[in-house]
Amino acid sequence: MAFELPELPYAHDALAASGMSKETLEFHHDIHHKAYVDNGNKLIAGTQWENKSVEEIVKGTYQEGAVAQNGIFNNASQHWNHCKFWEWMTPTPVKIPGNLEKALTDAFGSVDKFKEEFAAAGAGQFGSGWAWLVKDESGALKVTKTENGVNPLCFNQQALLGVDVWEHSYYIDYRNKRPAYLTNYLEKLVNWEKVAAAL
Numbered sequence: 001m002a003f004e005l006p007e008l009p010y011a012h013d014a015l016a017a018s019g020m021s022k023e024t025l026e027f028h029h030d031i032h033h034k035a036y037v038d039n040g041n042k043l044i045a046g047t048q049w050e051n052k053s054v055e056e057i058v059k060g061t062y063q064e065g066a067v068a069q070n071g072i073f074n075n076a077s078q079h080w081n082h083c084k085f086w087e088w089m090t091p092t093p094v095k096i097p098g099n100l101e102k103a104l105t106d107a108f109g110s111v112d113k114f115k116e117e118f119a120a121a122g123a124g125q126f127g128s129g130w131a132w133l134v135k136d137e138s139g140a141l142k143v144t145k146t147e148n149g150v151n152p153l154c155f156n157q158q159a160l161l162g163v164d165v166w167e168h169s170y171y172i173d174y175r176n177k178r179p180a181y182l183t184n185y186l187e188k189l190v191n192w193e194k195v196a197a198a199l
Contacts, residue, residue: 001053003037003079005029006086014091019184024172032168033082040075047072054080055153062154069148077149081130085164090191100196107141114143119182121145122165131182133161133195161195 008029013022044050049057054076061073069077096104101111108114114133122131125145132144134157141160144152152159163169163185170181 001051003040003054003076005034005037006083008086010089010091015089015189018091018093018188019173019181020089020189021173024169027172028164028168029082029086033079036075036078036082040072040079043072043075049076054083058151058153062150064154069150074149077151077153080153081149081151081162081164084159084162088161088163088191088194089185089189090194093188094190094192096192097196099199100192103141103199108143115186117143118161118163119179119186122163122182123179125165128166130165131163132157132159134159135199158198160198161190 008025012025012029015025016022044052044057049060049072052060057072057076058080061070061076063069063073096111104111104114108117118131118133121143122145125131125147127147129145129147130149130151132146132152134142134144134152136142136155136157142157144157146152146154151162163182165178165182170178174181174184
């Protein structure tokens with residue numbers, strides 16, 4: 001199936017008051033994400049992956065331990081990552097629902113401890129990558145980080161929340177202050193109802 005660039009679930013300027021500018025979303029969604037879609041479609045054309053879902057492509061082309069993943073994987077995984085990323089943000093402040101608060105407290109000791117661990121994973125990811133809250137195959141909640149476009153699908157995990165720590169996701173607004181971007185993401189941008197619904 002051809003990749004398609006999704007519309008943002010909010011206007012480009014809708015997150016500006018919460019710390020993500022219109023300019024960032026224009027570059028990140030309209031240029032970076034679109035490039036993954038366009039390049040991915042060119043690469044899968046005429047291959048065994050042409051009629052597969054993006055999830056099947058990510059899992060089927062991932063090579064564990066590879067220093068540089070192949071082009072099909074890179075573009076498919078980043079397309080999947082970004083489709084989720086836009087949905088995990090909201091222009092309207094959302095309180096953490098009770099079921100999610102309990103799950104995070106049970107897994108990490110408290111919501112604040114989860115946020116600390118999640119932010120530390122994002123800040124500690126050397127170079128480009130992502131930080132994740134995942135549910136593993138046993139149903140346990142864990143914080144992980146991945147390099148480049150690698151995502152939880154590669155490890156048979158369910159992604160409940162993720163944050164992009166490639167520089168293009170924060171440099172316009174935060175320059176080199178990745179920790180400040182991560183704190184702002186957790187405090188002002190996350191759609192916790194979306195996260196809770198996926199438990």
